[in-house]
Structure formats: structure tokens, C-alpha cells
Amino acid sequence: MDQLRIYTLADKETAVQYFTVSWAKHRINLPKFGFEVKGVCGHAPGNANQVIPIVSFPDESDPHEMTERYLKSPDFAVDTAGFDLNKIINVETKILRSTI
Known part of the structure; x- marks a missing residue:
């Protein structure tokens, strides 16, 4: 099962810091708790203050x-x-389940 997480941060600079520093560490530590990090997106036009991982x-x-x-x-x-x-x-989360 996958989960989309959308973190909305105070501003773009905060999102960049969260993406580059905290999520770099989360990618290492989340597997210890049973999560697999499939990808993390950020800095896209229209959502520059968001960090969007899929776990x-x-x-x-x-x-x-x-x-x-x-x-x-x-x-x-x-x-x-x-x-x-x-x-x-x-923080918004959505469970993703493949139907195929």
C-alpha cells in the first residue's frame, strides 16, 4: 500500500530546507519503522511551498x-x-491502492 503525503510549509525557503535537510534524513530513518520511501518531490511551480513524498x-x-x-x-x-x-x-495524506 502506498501513501501520498503533502506537506505545506510556511514559504518556499522553508520547503527547500525541509526537502533538502529533513527529508534526506527521513529517507534513511523511515525504513527502520517499516516505510519505504518511493520518492519525494518539491519546488514545482504552483506548489513551491510543498514537499510531496510517496511512501x-x-x-x-x-x-x-x-x-x-x-x-x-x-x-x-x-x-x-x-x-x-x-x-x-x-499535512494531507491519501492512501493509494493499485486497482490493476
């Missing part, structure tokens, strides 16, 4: 529980050290 996880898993476990971990604290999490103004 995958086992079908029988609970993505909310997995996410909460990661958010409460020391790895997440390291990944976001020096980043003001209050500058993430919205």
Missing part, C-alpha cells in the same frame, strides 16, 4: 500507528533537529 508500507499495517511511532522516536528528533516544525502549516 509505501505493508498492506496489513496501520499507517497512522507507524507514523506515530516514528514521530515519537529519537530518529525523528535527529531528522528534524534545527527545523521549526511549526512552519509545517498543513
Whole structure:
């Protein structure tokens, strides 16, 4: 099962920082929690203040529980050290299931 995540940040500069620094670390640490990072997009015209990853996880898993476990971990604290999490103004998630 895949999940599209859309992080809307306060401005373009914050999005660039989140994309280049925090997501570089997330890509390393998320697999420890059962996630596979399939890709991360950012800086596109029309959504310059967004970071949009697609992550995958086992079908029988609970993505909310997995996410909460990661958010409460020391790895997440390291990944976001020096980043003001209050500058993430919205997070939208969508489960993607292949029908083919």
C-alpha cells in the first residue's frame, strides 16, 4: 500500500530546507519503522511551498500507528533537529491502492 503525503510549509525557503535537510534524513530513518520511501518531490511551480513524498508500507499495517511511532522516536528528533516544525502549516495524506 502506498501513501501520498503533502506537506505545506510556511514559504518556499522553508520547503527547500525541509526537502533538502529533513527529508534526506527521513529517507534513511523511515525504513527502520517499516516505510519505504518511493520518492519525494518539491519546488514545482504552483506548489513551491510543498514537499510531496510517496511512501509505501505493508498492506496489513496501520499507517497512522507507524507514523506515530516514528514521530515519537529519537530518529525523528535527529531528522528534524534545527527545523521549526511549526512552519509545517498543513499535512494531507491519501492512501493509494493499485486497482490493476
